[in-house]
Amino acid sequence: MNMAETGGTIRSSGTLDEKCRKLRRMILLMIHEARSGHPGGSLSCVEILVLLYHGLMRHDPQNPGWADRDRFVLSKGHAAPALYAVLADCGYFPVEELSTLRQFGSRLQGHPHMQSLPGLDCSTGSLGHGLSIASGMALGLKLRGSSSRVYCLLGDGELQEGSVWEAIMSGPALALSNLTAVVDNNGVQLDGRTCDIIPVEPLVEKWKAFGWNVRRCPGHDVDAMGEALSGIKAGPSVLIADTVKGRGVSFMEGDCSWHGRAPDDGELADALAELGSW
Numbered sequence: 720m721n722m723a724e725t726g727g728t729i730r731s732s733g734t735l736d737e738k739c740r741k742l743r744r745m746i747l748l749m750i751h752e753a754r755s756g757h758p759g760g761s762l763s764c765v766e767i768l769v770l771l772y773h774g775l776m777r778h779d780p781q782n783p784g785w786a787d788r789d790r791f792v793l794s795k796g797h798a799a800p801a802l803y804a805v806l807a808d809c810g811y812f813p814v815e816e817l818s819t820l821r822q823f824g825s826r827l828q829g830h831p832h833m834q835s836l837p838g839l840d841c842s843t844g845s846l847g848h849g850l851s852i853a854s855g856m857a858l859g860l861k862l863r864g865s866s867s868r869v870y871c872l873l874g875d876g877e878l879q880e881g882s883v884w885e886a887i888m889s890g891p892a893l894a895l896s897n898l899t900a901v902v903d904n905n906g907v908q909l910d911g912r913t914c915d916i917i918p919v920e921p922l923v924e925k926w927k928a929f930g931w932n933v934r935r936c937p938g939h940d941v942d943a944m945g946e947a948l949s950g951i952k953a954g955p956s957v958l959i960a961d962t963v964k965g966r967g968v969s970f971m972e973g974d975c976s977w978h979g980r981a982p983d984d985g986e987l988a989d990a991l992a993e994l995g996s997w
Contacts, residue, residue, distance in 0.1 A: 735941060738773075738808070739765050740994050743967045745804040745817055747994075751987045753821040756829070759977040760874060761801035763905040763962040766939045768805045771870055771901075774945055780810040783837040789867050790840040790856050794849020795874035795903060796830040797979070803827050803836075811838035847880030849873060850900060854886050857898040857955075868897045876908030878919045884929075890955035891930030898955040899948065900931075903938065905964040909978045922959050931957045938962035968993055 742765050750756035772778070776789040793802050800820060807814045812826070819825035826835040830844030840856070843849050853871035860867050877883060890898055902922065906913055913919060926933045931954070934947035938960030947958055964978075965971030968990040982990055 735769065739769055740967070742769070742801070742804045742808060744991060744994050745807070745814070746800045747982060747987060747990050749800055749803070749817045749820040750981045752818050754981050755821055756800055756981055757797040757979045758982065759907065759964040759971060759974070760795060760903065760905065761798045762966045762968065762971065763938070763964045764798055764801050764872060764903045765966065766941050767872060767901055767903060767944065767960055768801055770941050770944050772805050772809055774941070775948060776870065777867070780838065783811060787865070787867055790853070790869045792841045792849045792853040792856070792869065792871040793831055793843050794853070794871055795846065795877055796843030799827070799829065799831050802831060806838045809838070812836065846874070846877045847882040850883055850886035853898060853900070854889050854893070854895060857895040858893055861895065861897055868899060871898070871900045873900060873902050874908070875902055875904045875906065875919055876913050876916070878902065879917045887926065887929045887931070896954040900955070900957040902957065902959050903962055904959050905962040907964040907973060907975050907978070909975065911975050926957050931955050933957050933959065935959040935961065939966060
C-alpha cells in the first residue's frame with residue numbers, strides 16, 4: 720500500500736511547494752473556464768487538503784469505496800474547486816475533467832455531489848451542515864468498531880451558523896475520538912472581514928470550553944499542521960488553521976470581492992504569472 724492508503728506524515732519540500740502551486744493553478748484555470756466559482760476560499764485551503772490527502776488520511780483512489788478508508792467532509796462546499804483539484808491529482812478521475820467544472824452534465828458540480836463523482840463521502844453546499852454530518856459518520860464508524868477517522872473542513876464565517884455549535888456540543892458528549900475538524904480561518908467571508916460582520920473569536924477558548932482538543936497553527940505550513948494533528952488522537956479534535964483568503968495571488972489575498980468571482984483573461988494571466996509554471 721502507498722502512503723495515501725495507510726496514512727502517514729509528509730514533510731515540506733520543494734516538491735510539496737510545487738504541488739501546492741500546481742493545485743492553485745488548476746483551481747484558477749477551472750474557475751476561469753467555468754466563468755464562475757469561488758477562488759478565494761479554494762486557494763486558502765490548499766495546504767490543508769494536501770496534508771489530509773497526501774499525509775494523514777487513509778484512502779485509495781483505485782478503490783474509492785474501501786470500507787476502511789478515512790472519510791472527509793468539505794463543509795465549506797463552495798471550495799469544491801480545491802477538493803476537485805486534489806482528488807484529480809490523487810488519481811480519482813482524469814485531470815483533464817477539471818475543465819468541465821460547472822458545465823451542464825459535468826460530474827464537477829458547483830458544490831460536491833457524492834453521487835456524481837468518485838472520492839466524495841458527502842454532498843455539501845449549505846453552510847453549517849458539514850460538522851453534523853461528519854459527527855454522524857464518526858458515530859456510525861465508532862459503533863461498528865471501525866478504526867477509520869472522519870475529517871471535516873469548515874470555514875470561519877461558517878462558524879456563525881448555530882447548527883455548527885450544536886455539532887460542537889455533540890462531539891464530546893458522544894466521545895467521538897475519531898472526529899477531527901479543521902477550521903480554514905482566513906478571516907474573510909462573502910461581504911467582508913469576519914470580525915466586522917459577526918466575530919467568531921476567541922476560537923481556541925470556545926472549542927476548548929465545549930470539550931474539544933484544540934490546536935492552532937499557520938494554515939499554509941504543512942509541517943506545523945501535521946505535527947499539531949498527529950499529536951492529538953484522543954478527541955474530538957480541532958485544528959484552527961490560520962490562512963489567507965486568495966493565498967498565492969497578491970491581488971486576491973484578503974479581498975472579499977474574490978469570494979465568488981471568476982478571473983477574466985487578464986486577471987488569470989497575471990495570477991498564473993505570479994504562481995509560475997509547472
